[in-house]
Amino acid sequence: MASEDVKTSESAVSTIVTLAEEAKLAREGVKAPSYAVLSICKSLVAGGVAGGVSRTVVAPLERMKILLQVQNPHNIKYNGTIQGLKYIWRTEGLRGLFKGNGTNCARIVPNSAVKFFSYEQASKGILYFYREKTGNEDAQLTPLLRLGAGACAGIIAMSATYPMDMVRGRITVQTEKSPYQYRGMFHALSTVLREEGPRALYKGWLPSVIGVIPYVGLNFAVYESLKDWLIKARPFGLVEDSELSVTTRLACGAAAGTVGQTVAYPLDVIRRRMQMVGWKDASSVLTGDGRSKASLEYTGMVDAFRKTVRHEGFGALYKGLIPNSVKVVPSIAMAFVTYEVVKDILGVEIRISD
Template sequence: MGDGNGEDNKSATGTAPPTPQHSKSLSAQSIAKALLAGGVAGGVSRTAVAPLERLKILMQVQGNQKVYTGVWQGLVYMAKNEGIRGMFRGNWTNCLRIVPNSAVKFLTYEQLIRLLSYELKERGGDGQMTPGLRLAAGAVAGTIAMSATYPLDMVRGRLTVQVERTGNYTGILHCTRQIVGQEGLVALWRGWVPSVIGVIPYVGLNFAVYETLKDTVIQMSDVTHERQLSVWTRLGAGAVAGTVGQTVAYPLDVVRRRMQMSGWSGAQALHAEGGKAVVYSGMTDCLTRTVREEGIKALFKGLWPNYIKVVPSIAIAFATYEKLKEWMGVELRISS
């Protein structure tokens, strides 16, 4: 995913990095290994921050009735009322979604960058990737991955938000059947539009900032090949990338989550007033009503626990992905 230069540089361990391929196509083995690395990276990173992910969603969908008022208070409240198991509620579904999502996202980004570099060289250029090209490739990769796994995100959101006193879903398949049976098949895609709009800057900035920061470190240090970058350097770059991307896209994430809960009585205790579940007619209605009834700050509910979640999550995902690729001997990096 970074920018190998194809030279016979030695890594910090004294091992020469594999020579990058510059053709348009990838071998089936490279694709399989990259998908595995991306999937594992996604599962590990999300599980590590699962309680914070659940707290973020609960804070996003609660209305003026404040149940969760802060990170520590929210975590203690969940642990006290639902136990450790409750803190990880929805994580299994989240992993079922994030593993293929992460796998497709990383592989798509790598292949897009590979194709762009190839085309630039064919036109007489040096194949260097600019921040803008990385942003565009990341945006496309994120959109494809998110769209392919969106129904699982919808189900995960419902399972995550429900609590024992209001919940009525017993598992992934039961939740899916209930949503389709009671709200129609299209309900599985509720909130997809703000998700697409939000994923463009979020994933795009994640990749662009991460890759650009790595390049900057290499240029400003004695490092001659990105394989010499320490894990801590990669974690730091991933943390900055995740924070920037999430800040820009967060309001749309709030809208997406509220639309997913729209009309569902199981979330009544969290975001309903007067005994009725809130129903939104669309993205614009959800956005305007949220701001009108709760103020502009409502679009950033749960942002602080999300920062605490995003910093390690994105960092772990990037670092794990690249280390797994190195361990498996797959090289998708293209020349910068």
């Protein structure tokens, strides 16, 4: 018995020494990560690359969506997706179609990292309490619990990277004729901080928080629930084993993205409009003159909803939905394809919901 206690003590001491040595190596900059840490890092890299590639492919549609969301109804320059893209090409050229994409891609990497990690930790925590409450050690997450885990992940990730999203919206909206130009993400951040204060970086945060709950939550919940149903039910012979084909996963992801963005879209419109409040050149950017600045003044989320619906009708809450919907399928398709390529290169198994 004493011998076993000695062995146990020696094992504990050895573990502590090993952890201390790893911590020392980490502080000194020597790479000695565990397999789990290395796997997480590889997954985050793959997610960041996939997000950047997929967003770049659909960047023109993303910019068109934002311009349709925030343009003034009394001086309309963009009458639709095709006309708007042609107008941007004619007035701003190829670079105009991708304006704001660099800032968007810079935001995607940390956003994806925080979102995926937060979802994983939230899922583990929720599953632990769910099993404790039900007394069933084999219980799995229900669609509602997945919705909750996805909502937590979305709120954390959105809050952590919101200032970058805010300035990305402004950079995307400005044109070559704007009286004042943001030269890039860091210039925009410093300018907003200097001229409008730190609180301005979080304008539109509340509707974003509310909107991210159904958007990210439904994305995770619908995707994983569809995937589980396909594996268990095996309808139409789509699934031959426990693995889904890339095409089937694309379909699941497209369905999840479509449901999530349709439900949350009005809040996205309000968020974009609130982000323009306080920008002294916003009216010139959106209308080409200074007559309509008052229409950009909102005292809060509810006021923005009320004024938008009263002056432009309920349909204004879905401005830009068509280009946003059109970009969902190719964006998710590219994300999956890039995931697979990076997974093979890095030698790590990746799941969209991991």
